[in-house]
Amino acid sequence: MKTSTVIAAFLAGGVAAYPNMDKMTAPLAAKAYEQARKRAIDPKAPQGAGALPLVPPPFDAKSQFVSTTGDHKWIAPGASDQRGMCPGLNALANHGYLPRNGKATITQYIDAVTSVYGMGVDLATFLATYGAVIDGPLLSWSIGGAPHTGIGGSHGNYESDSSPLKGDLYQYGNLGKLVISQYKELANMQADADEPNYNLEVLREFRGKRYQESIDKNPKYVYGPFTGLLVSQAAFTFIYRFMANKSSEYPEGVLDKNTLKSFMAITGSDDNPVWTFGHERIPDNFYGRNDLDAYTIPYFNTDVLYIAETQPEILAIGCNQNKVDSFDAIDVNTISNGAYTVQQVAKNPVCFATEFALAELPALTGLSSLVLSPLTKVLNSVTSGLNCASIGNVNTSALAVCPGLTFYGGPTAPVAKGAIQS
Numbered sequence: 470m471k472t473s474t475v476i477a478a479f480l481a482g483g484v485a486a487y488p489n490m491d492k493m494t495a496p497l498a499a500k501a502y503e504q505a506r507k508r509a510i511d512p513k514a515p516q517g518a519g520a521l522p523l524v525p526p527p528f529d530a531k532s533q534f535v536s537t538t539g540d541h542k543w544i545a546p547g548a549s550d551q552r553g554m555c556p557g558l559n560a561l562a563n564h565g566y567l568p569r570n571g572k573a574t575i576t577q578y579i580d581a582v583t584s585v586y587g588m589g590v591d592l593a594t595f596l597a598t599y600g601a602v603i604d605g606p607l608l609s610w611s612i613g614g615a616p617h618t619g620i621g622g623s624h625g626n627y628e629s630d631s632s633p634l635k636g637d638l639y640q641y642g643n644l645g646k647l648v649i650s651q652y653k654e655l656a657n658m659q660a661d662a663d664e665p666n667y668n669l670e671v672l673r674e675f676r677g678k679r680y681q682e683s684i685d686k687n688p689k690y691v692y693g694p695f696t697g698l699l700v701s702q703a704a705f706t707f708i709y710r711f712m713a714n715k716s717s718e719y720p721e722g723v724l725d726k727n728t729l730k731s732f733m734a735i736t737g738s739d740d741n742p743v744w745t746f747g748h749e750r751i752p753d754n755f756y757g758r759n760d761l762d763a764y765t766i767p768y769f770n771t772d773v774l775y776i777a778e779t780q781p782e783i784l785a786i787g788c789n790q791n792k793v794d795s796f797d798a799i800d801v802n803t804i805s806n807g808a809y810t811v812q813q814v815a816k817n818p819v820c821f822a823t824e825f826a827l828a829e830l831p832a833l834t835g836l837s838s839l840v841l842s843p844l845t846k847v848l849n850s851v852t853s854g855l856n857c858a859s860i861g862n863v864n865t866s867a868l869a870v871c872p873g874l875t876f877y878g879g880p881t882a883p884v885a886k887g888a889i890q891s
Contacts (some may be wrong), residue, residue, distance in 0.1 A: 517709075526761060529759060537750075537751050546562070554628055587762065595847050600627065600841060604626065625696060626696065629696035637690060640687040658674065667726075668713070669706065669775065673780060715756040734754055805824075
């Protein structure tokens with residue numbers, strides 16, 4: 470069943486067609502309506518109507534300028550250099566902000582994303598440490614790689630379905646493939662704009678489209694508690710928050726089509742765009758975020774809620790049942806053993822997702838508490854200021870209903886029977 474039909478049904482109070490979702494989705498819609506009603510709307514805001522920041526951040530050209538010359542000139546990756554699913558990380562490696570071979574330590578990741586993109590230290594530390602412990606040899610990891618070496622083998626624990634421009638693993642059989650039809654759909658969302666800007670308003674609408682497209686076309690689509698609820702939203706918010714070019718006129722940033730194409734390794738005309746794997750580039754004359762406007766975890770949490778205002782379905786986890794349009798929601802109360810309700814998830818999705826990841830670590834990795842301690846400390850610090858309810862043990866049997874569930878999938882896999890490719 471199409472998600473749009475499900476949402477319409479419970480908004481109207483009629484859920485007979487999909488009765489197993491009413492208690493999970495109705496509170497999400499109510500919360501989304503409340504947030505939309507309360508939020509101040511400014512349709513001209515460069516970042517998207519009503520999106521943060523409510524007050525324009527400062528702009529300092531000297532400190533925000535990102536060099537693309539000298540040591541940081543663009544160099545195409547060599548045959549032995551690793552590149553992967555994340556365009557932002559690929560671009561950092563191509564410019565030497567990360568090691569050009571695509572393998573980096575936790576500290577190198579933190580330094581690169583904070584200095585170039587303006588990611589908050591809290592969020593950078595969380596993502597870098599998680600990648601190293603879960604998908605690398607504890608202290609480093611690859612932006613490409615395979616299971617237990619990098620992002621390329623992290624499908625189900627880090628990398629997820631319904632990416633903005635990359636294909637789903639079991640839909641296309643390859644995590645790293647950019648799907649041109651998905652790019653064209655995003656590009657065309659600003660086709661009539663005098664000055665195209667792929668801001669958060671545009672991207673949250675596109676997020677809803679991609680969520681539904683995965684349900685419609687990937688028989689093994691999985692939208693998990695951590696990878697779906699949290700990581701997949703980051704794939705959308707990061708595009709605008711980190712790739713928009715800042716200026717004194719637009720300190721929040723503007724993401725025009727040429728900048729988008731540069732970061733996504735796309736060349737060619739609008740009618741015939743061409744993608745080249747691993748060739749992501751930071752455009753010349755690029756200015757990142759101001760240090761006083763770092764993109765922190767609370768900031769990201771607000772963006773997730775902003776997306777949910779118009780796309781409340783993104784707060785409901787679940788999966789397809791080996792055929793397209795067979796999405797079954799999973800009760801968060803069941804999977805968290807009563808620690809979370811749908812109302813709590815709707816209020817603070819970052820809490821639920823990080824606490825789920827924390828509780829899942831021992832079973833996911835098979836590592837001892839001593840080895841996991843660097844990551845658990847980071848996860849605990851992430852949630853310490855959010856007043857999150859802890860999850861003692863996750864009910865992993867609730868995920869057993871998902872045929873496409875894997876924790877270390879990729880970078881390639883057989884295409885699922887019945888998958889629809891664009």
